[in-house]
Amino acid sequence: MFKRLMQKIDRLFGRGVIDDALYEELEEELLAADTSIQHTGEILEELRRAVRSEKITDPSAMKERLKHAIAARFTQQEAVGLRVGPASPTVYLFVGVNGVGKTTTIAKLAQRLGRSGKKVLLAAGDTFRAAAIEQLEIWAGRTNADFVRAQPGADSAAVIFDAIQAARARGADYVLADTAGRQHSKENLMAELQKVARVVEKGLGRPADEVLLVLDANTGQNAIRQAEEFIKAAGVTGLVLTKLDGTARGGALIGVYERFRVPVKLIGVGERADDLRDFDPADFAANLFG
Template sequence: MLKFIKRRKASSESPNNEPVTESGEAGNAAVIVAKTEAATQSQGTAPANSDAQASPSEPVSEAGFFRKLASKLGKTGSALGDGLGQILLGKKEIDDELLEDIETQLLIADVGVDTTQKIITALANAIERDALIDPAALYKQLKIELKKVLGAQDRELTIDANRAPFVVLVVGVNGAGKTTTIGKLAKQLQGNGFSVALAAGDTFRAAAVEQLQVWGERNKVEVIAQHTGADSASVIFDGLQAGKARNIDVLLADTAGRLHNKEHLMEELKKVVRVMKKIDASAPHEVLLVLDATTGQNAIAQAKTFQQAVGVTGIAVTKLDGTAKGGVVFAISDQLGLPIRFIGVGEKIEDLRPFDANEFVEALFDSANP
């Protein structure tokens, strides 16, 4: 469900790069994409071809929505939701062994030691208070505790058009999916009425610039780029200048993937931020860290380093459809205190989903009902 908060300036003028179709209300992502021209033509890392056809979408029931998301979460749902459901299914009483089995399953799903211990302690305290009388009650409470872990950081991305262009600096390690995330996000922002420009700050890879340009052509979005090997800070500086001159709502700035343990690469990222501030002291307005869910607990170390370097304000967790380590989402939220803005659960544009704690947990447990 799209949850962009839209605060726009009062103006009768249309954005310079006309958005395809505006939707002012939050709704199912598939509905938004179906309303946008050629939205379903774009999927994958290079949005060149797709057989998907845009068609009117009927309202999706809450249960149907959870089931659809559950099908995307695949291995994580099996490791976490199904695994926990099987542990509790058929149990007649709560005992220490049951709690140990739950703890083990949380660790297998890569929820992490500290976060798992917090959840188990909360369950044990509820049992001691006689608040949980049977495994079915424990199952329900487990879902509540998981939602608590995520809910504290469940905050949608707010686009403030009074700061136009609103700069989203996208960072992360190599292969996390930054450029693809930018392309999908650009299309979704357009569908919500924002004008968008892209800055190809990943100048180390010619393929990254080309990939971003393909997204730009498909979405009719301007891409500010220079030659391969150009200074990334210079490209993003140009992008910010162009965004201001053209009255663009949102500038999505790509950056080169960098290992979080390479200090000189992190210094280059700091330079990008310093250069932007020469034009707009408040930029970047969002530093979006893209984390690959398949890396599991290593994502925590990545996030801590990027946070220290450039002050991460939001996280996108990608590749959740292809890993059993999706429990790391809980550890990220619990240990970092950073909001998870988006999750990536597939190749299509609508598979980049604004994160919702309740939806995520319900989808994980959708197929398991003790």
């Protein structure tokens, strides 16, 4: 998507003109990449200003300036990185609609933490589907993590509560808790997540150290609606953007971040356990442009 945009810029610059037609094309491409109308306008305004004041005339400089304008949208207030709890276990809840990559992200993080010598326990809090429990169990095996599960249909909050107790008993450093992405209704799902958040706080003596909302980079502007609902139900503390390895249009993340100011923490760049990166604004912008 953005690669094509950059090729267009290169071509237009080949003719030696920065004109309104070029900005119009940029606008079209940014919108097509799921950047909101408002943010597209702001990014292009900044670009126009920079092109004027910095007397930019060559394509590579303008390209860099555009990347910079996008990266600058992610000036996070908080240090990037996942919070570690004041006492073990550190508990992370993973939330998000079905199919976005919650379970896979848990596996990736389990691998990363395990390799750094941490003892990790995975909690099969997605009790809605039997397959979800099995999928997490397989990842627990592959990443050498402990695993706590219950029967399909069991109470999700109870499973995660048990997992926290088990982690204490076994001296685990981290509990990574999966949750359902789907329920019989959206109201049920949100009620379940509220209960999970409450029960974690009861079991842990503090809220979960991170509630990570997983968003699929292909989702587009609907990501904002998802963020709104999950933030309301579960008190999201960080964002994870997955599937940035494909033809992903990560532009919607700009809108989610600016609207809610929840820091972006992690990026998923593939289906394998080591396809996880810390979020870095400059990297993100570079990735958008291929």
